[in-house]
Amino acid sequence: AQSVTQLDSQVPVFEEAPVELRCNYSSSVSVYLFWYVQYPNQGLQLLLKYLSGSTLVESINGFEAEFNKSQTSFHLRKPSVHISDTAEYFCAVSDGNQFYFGTGTSLTVIP
């Protein structure tokens, strides 16, 4: 089975500051990587994903993540956060059979 580690359970950051949410995974096979976002009292929504090709992937709302195979990481970054980015963020890995989720990082943007 695969495993996903999100190193920070809570990340407070001031509005317009940059943020990085860390994600590491362990796998002996090729994997596909995802970041999902969950707003309060809602289900999860896909933020971005890496399947193949360019190791840097971007979302439509300014987030980006870079797949680093040697470090088995898929960290999520945004250069300038907004109040509306306050949410829970989950990193996930698929081995082509099942999805495995991290424990989540709660991002709080402070005005």
Place this chain on the structure above:
Amino acid sequence: NAGVTQTPKFQVLKTGQSMTLQCAQDMNHEYMSWYRQDPGMGLRLIHYSVGAGITDQGEVPNGYNVSRSTTEDFPLRLLSAAPSQTSVYFCASSYNPGGTSTDTQYFGPGTRLTVL
């Protein structure tokens, strides 16, 4: 499209009671799955299905049953509820079957279950 729908949104059970959480999708997705979300533990896979008539166990299947008689529906049954099953339950679906689960999963709004 309604996407993935779940009913009920909230439920309170007594220990030992049984119930079924409903999940339906109208996107003709082959792959459907059930997760439970608990504080500090992320989402854990309970059961999943790669198509009608095919189901398999995930990470935490004990105490739960599923069936997949149609492409659209994937109900989750709690056989004899226990307080340890207090959680938020999410249903999800995606285009590709489990053998190629590289596609986006679409999640329902969740069912918040409390077992007393």
